[in-house]
Amino acid sequence: MMKFLDGVKVVEIGHILMAPYATQFLGDFGADVVKVESLEGDYYRNLGLGRKRGMTAQWMSVNRNKRSISLDLKDPEARETLNALLKDADIVVHNMRVKAIERLGLGYQAVKAINPKVVYCAAIGFGQDGPYADFPAFDDIIQAYSGLAAVNGVGSGKPTFLPIAIADKVVALMLGQAMLAGLHRQRATGKGCYIETPMFEAAVTVVLNQHLNGHTFVPPEAGLGYKRVMSPYRQPAPTQDGYIVHGVYKYEHWQRFLAETGRQDVLDGPLMADQHAMANNIAGLYEIASNEILPTRTTAEWREFFDRLDIPCAPVLQMEDLEQDPHLRAVKLFEEYDHPSQGRLRRTRAPFSVRDVDVGSDRHPPEIGEHTLEVLREVGLSDEQIATLQARGVVRTFSDEEKPAARKAGW
Missing domain, CATH: 3.40.50.10540 (Crotonobetainyl-coa:carnitine coa-transferase; domain 1)
Incomplete structure (x- = not known):
């Protein structure tokens, strides 16, 4: 107390x-x-x-x-x-x-x-x-x-x-x-x-703190729903042996991530033409990361990768893991x-x-x-x-x- x-x-x-x-x-x-x-x-x-x-x-x-x-x-x-x-x-x-x-x-x-x-x-x-x-x-x-x-x-x-x-x-x-x-x-x-x-x-x-979105403006500039958060691919992504959550979020994060994983095709394409293109196409970028890139390595390998690139990441812990978590202990x-x-x-x-x-x-x-x-x-x-x-x-x-x-x- x-x-x-x-x-x-x-x-x-x-x-x-x-x-x-x-x-x-x-x-x-x-x-x-x-x-x-x-x-x-x-x-x-x-x-x-x-x-x-x-x-x-x-x-x-x-x-x-x-x-x-x-x-x-x-x-x-x-x-x-x-x-x-x-x-x-x-x-x-x-x-x-x-x-x-x-x-x-x-x-x-x-x-x-x-x-x-x-x-x-x-x-x-x-x-x-x-x-x-x-x-x-x-x-x-x-x-x-x-x-x-x-x-x-x-x-x-x-x-x-x-x-x-x-x-x-x-x-x-x-x-x-x-x-x-x-x-x-x-x-x-x-x-x-x-x-x-x-x-x-x-x-x-x-709910509407982020999702009022285009309806913030009068008249509306776009629809309801913040694209990044609403993407169905904004989920824990499968790896070779589990799941990982990545913090590839900013434009420079995506640049480093795509370059280091050999996806120059995406980096040079319309999804990454500039910061605004990235924001507008965030759902497509999440889909590529989740379906094509992240399943190619283990969770431990991705953690080392993201740490090296100074991009936040986290494994998906179960409730059973929490009582033994070294930080919480x-x-x-x-x-x-x-x-x-x-x-x-x-x-x-x-x-x-x-x-x-x-x-x-x-x-x-x-x-x-x-x-x-x-x-x-x-x-x-x-x-x-x-x-x-x-x-x-x-x-x-x-x-x-x-x-x-x-x-x-x-x-």
Whole structure:
């Protein structure tokens, strides 16, 4: 944990992936992130692989450096308890549909009335000023709506999902920037604000950042789609014994590559007449490289070749290669730690290195309601008040007695 945000309090009313991934980074940066869960817990807790119910590998990967409280937000008394927490929050973030959060009495105006300086971040599917405002959204839906699945399928000829929740994760990074921007303004002016980060609009900006292309100009100068990136031959290229990705990109790269591989015919031809011809014919150049040139040598031979020509290249690693990758091992990206209820675990650390910043130990991903008692006491509830809420079944706590018996192996 890097203490950039020491003293900042974040209340996350989040679930699944987008808001939790964004707030985990704030927790990595030292903010006190309090995750508000239902009595059943975040739905993502039970999606994926786990040693016990409620703590899957997938959920734990986006919920370190947080404290968990578990409340029945439909209960007025439990909601009043949450209001006491919201009163001192710097940032409140949710990724629920707006009408659903407002039915709980936790919309922007309601929270602003409790805490005028709050930075309130709504991470939602679709902007609230458009006809899709009430549509449900998750990663697959947004990959489809945004054109991402379509452009990803250029090589295969059919729409294809990326096999990671890319929309959730990219939009989460935008959400993190939005939260920090709001926090900076709050610190400078003492004023709060509302920030809406819709997945659809955000993902479209990612897709069209390069692919708006000719439609950047009014009237359009050409069609949509950046030729180099859209080429079906911009793929890992087959070698004699595997695949390689080459960085033959600039005009001078192509000149060196074609000359050194004996393809003077291409170098002297219309595809390489000048830099503009190269750019306009990039798909044809990729096709020649992938189909005619790169299959003639081994991956190791091509790596030596490209290194000699000072052209970037890379082998295609499998997921199984990553844990043993010499660079990742040297920078200690993978780390093992002991979780109080899960035993010995492995994770990827936050991908930052810092100097001249105080650091501390990370918080383990919490059990449902692991910090309910702690947080409720911090906001001023007495043990008697907490006992009443427990007796009514509107809060959930996690005690040592609920932890599974430790297994001998790996603990």
